[in-house]
Amino acid sequence: MAVVEARGLTKHFGDVKAVDGVDLRTEEGEFLVLLGPSGCGKTTLLRMIAGLEEPTEGEVLIGGEVVNGLPPRARRIAMVFQSYALYPHMTVFRNIAFPLKAQGMDPAARQEKVEWAAKLLDLSSLLQRRPRHLSGGERQRVALARAIVREPTVFLLDEPLSNLDAKLRAAARDDLLSFQRGLGITALYVTHDQVEAMGMGDRIAVMNKGRVRQFGKPEDVYHNPADTFVATFLGSPPMNLLEYEDFLVGFRPEHLLPVSVAHDGERTPFTFHVNRVENLGSERFLYGHLEDFATDTRVIAMLPSTVTVPIPPDQSHSFAVALNRIRFFDKETGLRIEAQRL
Amino acid sequence: MATAVAARRRRDWFDSERVLAPLLLSPAVIYITALVGFPFVLAIIFAFSDVTTGSADLEWVGFRTFGRILEDPVFLRSLWNTFVFALIANAVVVVAANVLARVLTADFKGKWLIRFLVLLPWTTPISLATITWLWTLDSIFSPIDWVLRNLGLIDTNVYWLGRPVLAMGSVIAVHAWRIIPLAAVIMMAGITAIPTEITDAAEVDGARFWRKHFEVTIPLMAPIIAVAVLFGFVLTVTDMSVVYVLTRGGPTHSTQVLATWAFFKGIEGGALAQGAAIALFLFPVLVAVAALILRMARRWELH
Numbered sequence: 061m062a063v064v065e066a067r068g069l070t071k072h073f074g075d076v077k078a079v080d081g082v083d084l085r086t087e088e089g090e091f092l093v094l095l096g097p098s099g100c101g102k103t104t105l106l107r108m109i110a111g112l113e114e115p116t117e118g119e120v121l122i123g124g125e126v127v128n129g130l131p132p133r134a135r136r137i138a139m140v141f142q143s144y145a146l147y148p149h150m151t152v153f154r155n156i157a158f159p160l161k162a163q164g165m166d167p168a169a170r171q172e173k174v175e176w177a178a179k180l181l182d183l184s185s186l187l188q189r190r191p192r193h194l195s196g197g198e199r200q201r202v203a204l205a206r207a208i209v210r211e212p213t214v215f216l217l218d219e220p221l222s223n224l225d226a227k228l229r230a231a232a233r234d235d236l237l238s239f240q241r242g243l244g245i246t247a248l249y250v251t252h253d254q255v256e257a258m259g260m261g262d263r264i265a266v267m268n269k270g271r272v273r274q275f276g277k278p279e280d281v282y283h284n285p286a287d288t289f290v291a292t293f294l295g296s297p298p299m300n301l302l303e304y305e306d307f308l309v310g311f312r313p314e315h316l317l318p319v320s321v322a323h324d325g326e327r328t329p330f331t332f333h334v335n336r337v338e339n340l341g342s343e344r345f346l347y348g349h350l351e352d353f354a355t356d357t358r359v360i361a362m363l364p365s366t367v368t369v370p371i372p373p374d375q376s377h378s379f380a381v382a383l384n385r386i387r388f389f390d391k392e393t394g395l396r397i398e399a400q401r402l
Numbered sequence: 403m404a405t406a407v408a409a410r411r412r413r414d415w416f417d418s419e420r421v422l423a424p425l426l427l428s429p430a431v432i433y434i435t436a437l438v439g440f441p442f443v444l445a446i447i448f449a450f451s452d453v454t455t456g457s458a459d460l461e462w463v464g465f466r467t468f469g470r471i472l473e474d475p476v477f478l479r480s481l482w483n484t485f486v487f488a489l490i491a492n493a494v495v496v497v498a499a500n501v502l503a504r505v506l507t508a509d510f511k512g513k514w515l516i517r518f519l520v521l522l523p524w525t526t527p528i529s530l531a532t533i534t535w536l537w538t539l540d541s542i543f544s545p546i547d548w549v550l551r552n553l554g555l556i557d558t559n560v561y562w563l564g565r566p567v568l569a570m571g572s573v574i575a576v577h578a579w580r581i582i583p584l585a586a587v588i589m590m591a592g593i594t595a596i597p598t599e600i601t602d603a604a605e606v607d608g609a610r611f612w613r614k615h616f617e618v619t620i621p622l623m624a625p626i627i628a629v630a631v632l633f634g635f636v637l638t639v640t641d642m643s644v645v646y647v648l649t650r651g652g653p654t655h656s657t658q659v660l661a662t663w664a665f666f667k668g669i670e671g672g673a674l675a676q677g678a679a680i681a682l683f684l685f686p687v688l689v690a691v692a693a694l695i696l697r698m699a700r701r702w703e704l705h
Contacts (some may be wrong), residue, residue, distance in 0.1 A: 112602050133608035145603035149621040156618075162608035206607070 062123035062213035063088055064109060064244055067110070069118035071104050078104040080270035089244045091237065093106060093249055093261030097293065101270040102250045103218055109248065110216050111135050123398065138207035139216040142201045142223065146191040152202050153187040159210045177205040196224050197232065208243065215240065215247040233260055254294050266290050273346060285387065288394040288402060297345070297360045302353045306391040307400055313362035316387040318369045319378040326383040328402055332361065333376045448678035455672035467679045476655050477680060480663040484684070487659060488638040491577040495634050496627060497586035498578065506586065507593045524583035532647040535576050539563050539648070563649050566656035573645055577638050585630040592626030593619070625699040632695040638689060660684055662682050
């Protein structure tokens with residue numbers, strides 16, 4: 061219900077530019093993901109928006125107002141931390157009630173509010189427990205309950221799922237997203253996990269070295285990466301990048317297909333020398349290199365299990381990539397350039 | 403050939419935990435037995451006997467010596483003073499050390515200087531530091547009095563150590579001054595051990611300084627505060643140098659504590675048995691206090 065905006069936001073720690081001139085603007089009620097490797101400045105950016113860190117330069121706007129210099133409590137934000145940061149010496153009830161108590165709400169209203177949040181997150185039976193007696197998923201829900209109880213206008217989430225085990229994480233992603241949709245609260249979500257980013261974000265801001273490298277819808281960021289960093293950071297395995305004349309040619313592993321199954325229409329043929337085949341059941345990974353290109357540039361192809369063409373290793377095979385799937389990048393700057401002749 | 407085997411056997415010996423463990427432990431064991439264990443056992447034997455410096459005969463008298471010291475009003479006064487000193491001094495220490503620990507963990511220019519100054523009392527020998535205090539609180543030359551006089555706040559000297567209540571206050575102040583650095587360093591460790599995400603969460607949750615301090619920081623520091631109090635309590639109850647140097651228990655026993663009274667009775671007065679009994683009197687109490695605080699610390703830690 062509030063728009064968050066960063067204008068030229070910069071944070072220096074000594075000589076280190078943790079965040080280096082970030083401009084960003086959420087839509088109302090949007091789920092915006094800040095994605096990047098560790099040390100890219102995404103958490104610092106979030107902490108500046110929260111008011112836990114004072115920016116060196118630039119402005120933070122929440123709901124159209126500059127909030128620089130305001131303490132976190134005056135920003136109407138709620139934050140969920142990676143470790144959940146529950147107060148270990150308090151019961152679940154007191155944890156959830158803590159922000160209300162700090163607001164000076166009277167005990168009766170507080171009780172009502174805590175029960176509302178607990179019900180919403182299915183915690184009603186756990187209110188008298190202490191955090192250390194809860195499972196990871198329960199702790200995470202307590203952290204969420206504590207965050208919403210004060211009805212914030214913005215949700216800030218710092219890798220809230222990274223402490224859950226892989227199986228729980230998929231379910232938690234779903235719960236978290238429907239929870240956010242239900243409340244309609246703008247959310248800024250920091251993660252280094254591209255699956256979370258692709259799966260949850262309305263839009264993704266991909267960050268590296270303190271800067272936003274690309275900001276857009278997940279499919280756009282995935283298919284039309286703005287530079288080679290985004291191209292290789294997103295996707296697993298990452299986009300194949302090959303040197304050709306004075307630029308780089310890029311295509312995703314799933315677009316490199318045997319000629320027999322490749323799309324008709326305009327396509328670029330490659331001779332793919334396969335060194336090794338990895339069958340994972342749902343897909344097959346092929347490792348090797350393309351003839352006509354430098355042999356030390358590894359190329360990976362990913363075939364879905366629906367493609368059953370036999371690919372014996374240590375042989376060359378005829379592969380192709382649809383022309384509209386090929387991306388081109390500048391060799392020096394790494395930035396994407398318009399289509400080139402191959 | 404034979405020597406090689408012998409050498410290998412010797413190496414095996416040093417590799418064996420059965421040999422190495424006792425070997426490495428022995429210095430500590432010998433040291434503790436000779437310098438702590440032996441005097442302690444001797445004190446217990448003395449306390450249940452009627453030994454004096456005048457006669458080497460040692461007769462077993464059971465609890466009679468304890469009965470004798472309990473009838474002594476000076477002993478009761480000392481017992482009371484010991485608790486008053488320990489409790490008030492440690493209350494002061496907990497508050498002051500907490501403030502200091504906060505200051506020391508904060509980030510500011512010239513931090514190293516403040517840290518250095520705070521730790522200074524801990525680095526000087528107790529008796530030497532107390533002698534400095536003796537001069538600072540001197541009845542005629544006290545610089546404190548000089549300052550107060552020149553500010554026009556007092557007409558005549560205060561006699562810090564010459565009046566019962568002031569003397570008690572002075573002893574407490576010096577005790578607190580001495581223990582604060584240690585307690586502050588212990589509490590600093592406690593503050594640093596609190597995950598920053600938790601204090602950040604408290605801030606985002608809207609807690610201001612005092613709420614954050616009393617509802618989040620202090621409860622999370624409770625185990626380490628308990629440890630600091632334990633050290634402080636034991637150090638004040640067992641210390642004799644501060645009272646001995648500053649007031650010698652005076653005026654008229656108003657600052658007498660068990661440690662000094664045991665010394666005056668047993669060593670200076672020659673009643674070894676009574677001295678030992680006085681010194682041992684608080685031993686069960688101290689053991690109980692230590693056990694209690696350590697248990698509380700463990701329980702808090704579990705939460």
